[in-house]
Amino acid sequence: MYPYPALQHQFPLQSLNTFRIAARAQAYLRVESLAQLRAALADPDVAALPRLVLGGGSNVLLTGDVAGLVLHIALAGREVLAGDADHHHVKAAAGENWHDFVQWTLAQGMGGLENLSLIPGTVGAAPIQNIGAYGAETKDLFHSLTVFDPATGQTRTMDAAACRFGYRDSIFKHAAGQGLIIVDVTFALPRAWQPNLRYAELAQAVAEQGLAAPTARQVADTVIAIRRRKLPDPAEIGNAGSFFKNPVVDAAQCADLLARFPTLVHHRQPDGSEKLAAGWLIDQCGWKGRSLGAAGVYAKQALVLVNHGGATGADVVRLAQAIQADVQARYGVRLEPEPVFV
Numbered sequence: 602m603y604p605y606p607a608l609q610h611q612f613p614l615q616s617l618n619t620f621r622i623a624a625r626a627q628a629y630l631r632v633e634s635l636a637q638l639r640a641a642l643a644d645p646d647v648a649a650l651p652r653l654v655l656g657g658g659s660n661v662l663l664t665g666d667v668a669g670l671v672l673h674i675a676l677a678g679r680e681v682l683a684g685d686a687d688h689h690h691v692k693a694a695a696g697e698n699w700h701d702f703v704q705w706t707l708a709q710g711m712g713g714l715e716n717l718s719l720i721p722g723t724v725g726a727a728p729i730q731n732i733g734a735y736g737a738e739t740k741d742l743f744h745s746l747t748v749f750d751p752a753t754g755q756t757r758t759m760d761a762a763a764c765r766f767g768y769r770d771s772i773f774k775h776a777a778g779q780g781l782i783i784v785d786v787t788f789a790l791p792r793a794w795q796p797n798l799r800y801a802e803l804a805q806a807v808a809e810q811g812l813a814a815p816t817a818r819q820v821a822d823t824v825i826a827i828r829r830r831k832l833p834d835p836a837e838i839g840n841a842g843s844f845f846k847n848p849v850v851d852a853a854q855c856a857d858l859l860a861r862f863p864t865l866v867h868h869r870q871p872d873g874s875e876k877l878a879a880g881w882l883i884d885q886c887g888w889k890g891r892s893l894g895a896a897g898v899y900a901k902q903a904l905v906l907v908n909h910g911g912a913t914g915a916d917v918v919r920l921a922q923a924i925q926a927d928v929q930a931r932y933g934v935r936l937e938p939e940p941v942f943v
């Protein structure tokens with residue numbers, strides 16, 4: 602159908618999304634070099650196809666077969682750069698496994714990313730979602746990234762300001778940046794490292810081990826243990842991690858909710874707004890451990906939706922919508938999904 606020889610057609614995507622949803626790509630290209638990407642998109646027939654850029658498939662929900670071209674970013678490589686007086690600089694290609702990269706930085710003696718251990722996905726996806734966990738976000742350690750712009754056929758560097766990071770958000774999730782393809786990401790890790798124990802659950806787990814001055818490795822191991830205890834392994838049960846963002850409301854709405862629901866879990870934000878715990882809201886609505894067909898809510902963590910086997914994207918959407926409706930009806934709060942629906 603298409604002249605570019607590396608393209609595969611009607612390619613199965615079940616093993617390339619962590620929800621393990623069965624779907625096919627009209628056309629598929631595994632991208633292992635920038636030259637390969639540039640050559641493929643220089644072909645006008647290929648360039649004209651609708652595109653879905655896929656990394657680890659850990660933040661996507663396939664609601665059906667994918668029309669057009671799936672670009673599976675498998676760019677590899679990582680290196681320590683010169684850095685500056687205050688920071689080590691480390692760069693990784695977009696296709697590198699995120700958790701493996703974090704553990705590699707620790708093996709180099711560089712702390713900073715340990716709170717983000719065991720998050721599934723690739724390095725290239727981290728800034729798109731501004732992934733975060735246990736009191737840290739990508740933007741906190743970010744230096745710059747390289748993108749390939751299919752519109753010009755050129756690469757360029759973007760700093761943090763250009764990426765427009767927000768809560769689980771960046772320019773790459775909006776019209777101005779959706780066409781850009783991340784090639785590599787550089788992080789600035791502090792030479793004068795201090796443990797980030799702002800997140801209460803992590804601080805408590807560290808204290809319970811009697812670690813008065815934990816190392817970055819010990820913090821990472823603690824984060825890994827917490828995540829393994831609370832979250833399902835995508836290799837064993839299909840899921841995309843936290844399915845809903847924690848909703849942010851103003852102080853007045855939070856006060857009203859607290860008057861009616863005194864045990865509401867909430868966290869004051871620097872701007873005075875309040876972040877509510879989506880998992881708590883879902884749990885209070887009785888969804889933890891429940892299923893609609895083959896799609897369900899994980900029994901140990903209400904924020905995680907799972908594929909018990911054979912669920913379609915439509916099954917997961919139906920479950921998500923039912924949860925949203927119940928939370929809206931009870932609390933007047935709209936839950937927003939984290940994964941991208943395709």
